[in-house]
Amino acid sequence: MRPPAPDAGKKIIARNKKALHEYQILETWEAGMVLTGPEVKSLRAGKVSLGEAFGRIERGEVWLYDLHISPYDPASRWNPDPKRPRKLLLQKSEIRKLVGAVEQKGYTLVPLDLYFRRGLAKTTIALARGKKLRDRREELKRRAAEREILRAVRNVR
Numbered sequence: 001m002r003p004p005a006p007d008a009g010k011k012i013i014a015r016n017k018k019a020l021h022e023y024q025i026l027e028t029w030e031a032g033m034v035l036t037g038p039e040v041k042s043l044r045a046g047k048v049s050l051g052e053a054f055g056r057i058e059r060g061e062v063w064l065y066d067l068h069i070s071p072y073d074p075a076s077r078w079n080p081d082p083k084r085p086r087k088l089l090l091q092k093s094e095i096r097k098l099v100g101a102v103e104q105k106g107y108t109l110v111p112l113d114l115y116f117r118r119g120l121a122k123t124t125i126a127l128a129r130g131k132k133l134r135d136r137r138e139e140l141k142r143r144a145a146e147r148e149i150l151r152a153v154r155n156v157r
Helices: 018-020 037-044 073-078 092-102 131-154
Strands: 010-015 023-033 055-058 061-065 086-089 107-117 120-130
Touching: 018 023, 018 107, 018 120, 023 092, 023 107, 037 073, 037 107, 055 092, 061 092, 061 120, 092 107, 092 120
Parallel strands: none
Antiparallel strands: 010 107, 023 086, 023 120, 055 061, 055 107, 061 086, 107 120
16 A cells, blocks of 8 residues: 555645745745634635735734635624634744744745645745746746747657
8 A cells, every 4th residue: 555645635725826926935834723613614615815915923923914714604693804814823933933034124924825634724834035026037937948948858759
């Protein structure tokens, strides 16, 4: 029998493709999220938007802002604000490392994806530095050149 894949039991709900384009990812961490019941139901239905989300450190805790989780209709009375700040659960040592890094100018925390692992909602949060417009253009040119090389190699065979 084959050993399980490293991402076994990981069901991805949403990805932040915009973050990969606009930021240079330096380091990533897996963090749990503090959510209410209706928010979890809404996540399972895939009603979430990571587009504008970012992380902040306040009083030694990591918080995720502007993560939009749509209200879960059957639980209309207990639905919290869709864009409320959500606490992220990390080890103390990881938070200390983040505090030092985020205080530097130009660095920020961005969520890369949301997923369920063993029934618990998790996010991959990244320490990132914003790319300049020139860097983005160079990245696109580099990818296009790589695609051309792959096409040429395929056509030679």
